[in-house]
Amino acid sequence: xxxxxxxxAGRPRDADADDxxxxxxxxxxxxHGHAGYSLNxxxxxxxxxxxxxxxxxxxxxxxxxxxxxxxxxxxxxxTGSLRGDLEAVTAWALDYVLSSAGWVTVRIAIDGADTPNGxxxxxxxxxxxxxxxxxxxxxxVERGELSAEAPTEPALAMLYxxxxxxxMLDRQRLQGLDAxxxxxxxxQVVTLVLRALGSD
Amino acid sequence: xxxxxxxxAGRPRDADADDxxxxxxxxxxxxHGHAGYSLNxxxxxxxxxxxxxxxxxxxxxxxxxxxxxxxxxxxxxxTGSLRGDLEAVTAWALDYVLSSAGWVTVRIAIDGADTPNGxxxxxxxxxxxxxxxxxxxxxxVERGELSAEAPTEPALAMLYxxxxxxxMLDRQRLQGLDAxxxxxxxxQVVTLVLRALGSD
Amino acid sequence: xxxxxxxxAGRPRDADADDxxxxxxxxxxxxHGHAGYSLNxxxxxxxxxxxxxxxxxxxxxxxxxxxxxxxxxxxxxxTGSLRGDLEAVTAWALDYVLSSAGWVTVRIAIDGADTPNGxxxxxxxxxxxxxxxxxxxxxxVERGELSAEAPTEPALAMLYxxxxxxxMLDRQRLQGLDAxxxxxxxxQVVTLVLRALGSD
Amino acid sequence: xxxxxxxxAGRPRDADADDxxxxxxxxxxxxHGHAGYSLNxxxxxxxxxxxxxxxxxxxxxxxxxxxxxxxxxxxxxxTGSLRGDLEAVTAWALDYVLSSAGWVTVRIAIDGADTPNGxxxxxxxxxxxxxxxxxxxxxxVERGELSAEAPTEPALAMLYxxxxxxxMLDRQRLQGLDAxxxxxxxxQVVTLVLRALGSD
DNA sequence: AGCTAATCGAGACGGTACGTCGTGTCTTTTC
DNA sequence: GAAAAGACACGACGTACCGTCTCGATTAGCT
Numbered sequence: 101x102x103x104x105x106x107x108x109a110g111r112p113r114d115a116d117a118d119d120x121x122x123x124x125x126x127x128x129x130x131x132h133g134h135a136g137y138s139l140n141x142x143x144x145x146x147x148x149x150x151x152x153x154x155x156x157x158x159x160x161x162x163x164x165x166x167x168x169x170x171x172x173x174x175x176x177x178x179t180g181s182l183r184g185d186l187e188a189v190t191a192w193a194l195d196y197v198l199s200s201a202g203w204v205t206v207r208i209a210i211d212g213a214d215t216p217n218g219x220x221x222x223x224x225x226x227x228x229x230x231x232x233x234x235x236x237x238x239x240x241v242e243r244g245e246l247s248a249e250a251p252t253e254p255a256l257a258m259l260y261x262x263x264x265x266x267x268m269l270d271r272q273r274l275q276g277l278d279a280x281x282x283x284x285x286x287x288q289v290v291t292l293v294l295r296a297l298g299s300d
Numbered sequence: 301x302x303x304x305x306x307x308x309a310g311r312p313r314d315a316d317a318d319d320x321x322x323x324x325x326x327x328x329x330x331x332h333g334h335a336g337y338s339l340n341x342x343x344x345x346x347x348x349x350x351x352x353x354x355x356x357x358x359x360x361x362x363x364x365x366x367x368x369x370x371x372x373x374x375x376x377x378x379t380g381s382l383r384g385d386l387e388a389v390t391a392w393a394l395d396y397v398l399s400s401a402g403w404v405t406v407r408i409a410i411d412g413a414d415t416p417n418g419x420x421x422x423x424x425x426x427x428x429x430x431x432x433x434x435x436x437x438x439x440x441v442e443r444g445e446l447s448a449e450a451p452t453e454p455a456l457a458m459l460y461x462x463x464x465x466x467x468m469l470d471r472q473r474l475q476g477l478d479a480x481x482x483x484x485x486x487x488q489v490v491t492l493v494l495r496a497l498g499s500d
Numbered sequence: 501x502x503x504x505x506x507x508x509a510g511r512p513r514d515a516d517a518d519d520x521x522x523x524x525x526x527x528x529x530x531x532h533g534h535a536g537y538s539l540n541x542x543x544x545x546x547x548x549x550x551x552x553x554x555x556x557x558x559x560x561x562x563x564x565x566x567x568x569x570x571x572x573x574x575x576x577x578x579t580g581s582l583r584g585d586l587e588a589v590t591a592w593a594l595d596y597v598l599s600s601a602g603w604v605t606v607r608i609a610i611d612g613a614d615t616p617n618g619x620x621x622x623x624x625x626x627x628x629x630x631x632x633x634x635x636x637x638x639x640x641v642e643r644g645e646l647s648a649e650a651p652t653e654p655a656l657a658m659l660y661x662x663x664x665x666x667x668m669l670d671r672q673r674l675q676g677l678d679a680x681x682x683x684x685x686x687x688q689v690v691t692l693v694l695r696a697l698g699s700d
Numbered sequence: 701x702x703x704x705x706x707x708x709a710g711r712p713r714d715a716d717a718d719d720x721x722x723x724x725x726x727x728x729x730x731x732h733g734h735a736g737y738s739l740n741x742x743x744x745x746x747x748x749x750x751x752x753x754x755x756x757x758x759x760x761x762x763x764x765x766x767x768x769x770x771x772x773x774x775x776x777x778x779t780g781s782l783r784g785d786l787e788a789v790t791a792w793a794l795d796y797v798l799s800s801a802g803w804v805t806v807r808i809a810i811d812g813a814d815t816p817n818g819x820x821x822x823x824x825x826x827x828x829x830x831x832x833x834x835x836x837x838x839x840x841v842e843r844g845e846l847s848a849e850a851p852t853e854p855a856l857a858m859l860y861x862x863x864x865x866x867x868m869l870d871r872q873r874l875q876g877l878d879a880x881x882x883x884x885x886x887x888q889v890v891t892l893v894l895r896a897l898g899s900d
Numbered sequence: 901a902g903c904t905a906a907t908c909g910a911g912a913c914g915g916t917a918c919g920t921c922g923t924g925t926c927t928t929t930t931c
Numbered sequence: 932g933a934a935a936a937g938a939c940a941c942g943a944c945g946t947a948c949c950g951t952c953t954c955g956a957t958t959a960g961c962t
Binding site: 507509510511512514538539540541550551554558560 | 916917918919920921922926927928929930
């Protein structure tokens with residue numbers, strides 16, 4: 101007969117296909133931009149039928165959101181000091197916005213913000229990064245480096261926003277910097293943020 | 301004889317059409333979002349043939365950029381004090397990123413940043429705002445409120461970036477605020493920036 | 501294993517759509533003439549997307565050629581005598597050139613003749629009718645009614661050309677004739693042709 | 701005062717422009733075929749503004765008709781015998797249908813026949829040629845070579861139609877013939893027509 | 901010489917069709 | 932029943948042309 105938790109009838113989903121589709125989606129987006137990101141192209145690049153994509157996602161927008169999610173991992177740094185944590189997380193954020201994949205995330209979040217029920221939820225997209233920053237904050241409060249009343253959100257926005265503006269207006273120059281040059285940028289921003297928080 | 305700057309031959313462009321097209325473009329964008337913004341729709345709404353649009357702009361994207369430009373005016377505030385100027389310019393920036401037309405600018409600048417020679421120049425798009433902020437800075441230095449060595453660019457990025465992140469992640473809530481509520485946000489950000497600059 | 505002539509992968513073409521498209525093409529041509537024959541109009545009338553048309557034909561011209569081909573059937577009459585055959589085939593040809601669909605064929609053949617590699621091959625269009633006439637000839641030669649040296653082609657051209665000139669210059673009047681009236685015309689032409697052939 | 705047939709006020713039409721336009725129209729038609737014949741192109745080639753064309757003709761179709769007319773001259777041959785006249789006129793007709801400009805006439809007449817009040821009047825287009833043939837007939841009757849009861853119209857249609865069918869189905873080959881080769885064709889057709897008329 | 905008026909080249913105007921491509925759905929065979 | 936393949940109806944893209952219009956410049960006859 102049938103085992104109670106038997107697999108559903110028919111051919112099982114190809115788990116590998118998920119990965120191929122997600123990779124293809126990000127690659128197409130990075131290659132041709134928002135306007136040139138087409139589901140036909142994704143299917144072609146992934147070597148997959150369109151129906152296989154529509155079985156998993158409702159439309160091309162939600163595929164993009166999921167793709168970005170699946171490929172975004174914000175490391176939860178813990179260096180023992182607020183400055184150390186901020187430097188680590190800022191350095192990581194800088195690399196992120198200067199990378200092609202990372203910048204796609206920003207684009208998607210920006211694109212989705214003004215189409216309330218049309219596009220992807222930007223909070224859903226951006227949250228991972230912010231989450232990491234919040235953890236840094238919490239530990240700083242626990243360590244007594246910050247008061248609980250410190251204006252968390254605005255400071256987060258300043259730090260994260262600095263990186264975005266840098267990636268937007270100064271991209272070429274920043275991409276040309278080596279690790280040492282980027283460290284200077286990071287130091288500067290972290291110093292400003294800490295001073296703003298009265299914790300320098 | 302001939303006047304050196306004589307008009308070109310043929311029927312002159314209809315200046316009124318420019319306005320109708322720009323208004324229609326922004327209206328279509330606001331109504332249907334990025335995905336639903338179609339040149340056919342713009343032409344229909346403006347009561348204009350598509351050729352008249354393509355005579356002026358090379359594609360729908362550059363029309364959008366120009367439309368946003370044409371309807372964007374960054375006021376060169378001058379209140380007499382750094383804090384006053386920053387509050388004014390920040391309040392204006394907040395309204396800007398929360399507006400539909402303003403957000404389009406941000407989106408376009410973001411979209412164009414990673415496609416070096418493909419899309420519109422992000423600096424061209426973003427510059428007007430930054431220009432205003434730089435003027436504020438210059439006057440503050442002249443008044444002696446800031447030292448000439450103050451880290452201008454990072455501070456600008458923090459301020460402008462804060463607004464962008466707010467417009468991205470907290471859009472719904474911020475749009476719901478009245479003038480008073482927005483003033484609180486502005487104060488908070490300006491205070492942080494001034495403190496970061498050691499000028500509070 | 502696989503059958504050698506297995507069907508190609510994917511959804512098969514909708515055979516019904518072919519018919520609807522062809523009918524719509526001829527209807528549009530007949531209704532609006534050559535200048536007003538538009539592929540958009542054909543698609544609309546056929547209730548079909550343009551892509552479905554372009555999957556089958558490369559452009560509007562080749563659709564028209566195929567449409568005419570598909571709806572043209574030249575009956576292979578066989579009455580037992582040359583005069584009988586010629587009368588039958590001439591009567592049919594007269595009806596043909598006076599009909600809207602038939603006249604379209606002539607138009608297309610004429611249009612295509614002077615654009616060697618641009619338009620449809622006129623021989624491809626006109627051949628079916630000529631084919632029928634040639635069969636009539638062959639049987640007449642077999643029966644001994646005509647010598648094998650009789651100038652086939654010029655006589656064919658005379659007969660067929662008479663109908664075309666009639667359809668061109670005398671269309672209104674001929675269309676107004678009843679079957680009896682048309683028979684008079686047919687008799688006259690056949691008599692002339694037979695006399696020209698020295699076979700009266 | 702005023703002379704009764706004074707010239708109208710204002711700048712007179714440029715007679716030279718008529719010629720340039722007509723030549724350009726035929727050249728464009730010959731170069732790009734019916735589909736590629738555009739008024740914009742004619743204006744460009746003639747070095748003329750579109751308004752100058754529309755001052756003279758109501759649309760591109762009637763320009764074409766007039767252009768063909770203006771460059772068509774049907775000689776009223778008179779050789780003294782029916783056979784001689786027919787040979788002359790047939791040779792001329794053959795050259796005509798094989799020429800680009802001549803074939804345009806045929807095409808226009810054909811196109812206009814089935815759109816009663818839409819296009820140019822086919823009789824207007826075709827008449828000149830038929831007129832010439834009728835004169836030939838009349839003289840033959842006067843000379844007693846033909847009886848007044850001879851079936852004029854059908855014979856005319858046979859002769860003229862033969863040429864059209866030849867130009868349509870056998871164009872390439874006939875265009876390749878030299879004067880001698882064409883003479884053979886002409887003889888054949890004339891012989892058939894004369895025999896049909898019982899006048900050989 | 902000045903006035904009037906139609907024509908000239910040029911080219912923008914609102915429309916519409918072209919042929920291409922992408923959407924999200926549907927239909928087929930194969931696994 | 933999922934997979935791939937690809938056809939389906941629809942509609943936007945950017946281009947080209949239609950026939951109309953609006954310009955400044957020209958070219959005449961009439962004052």
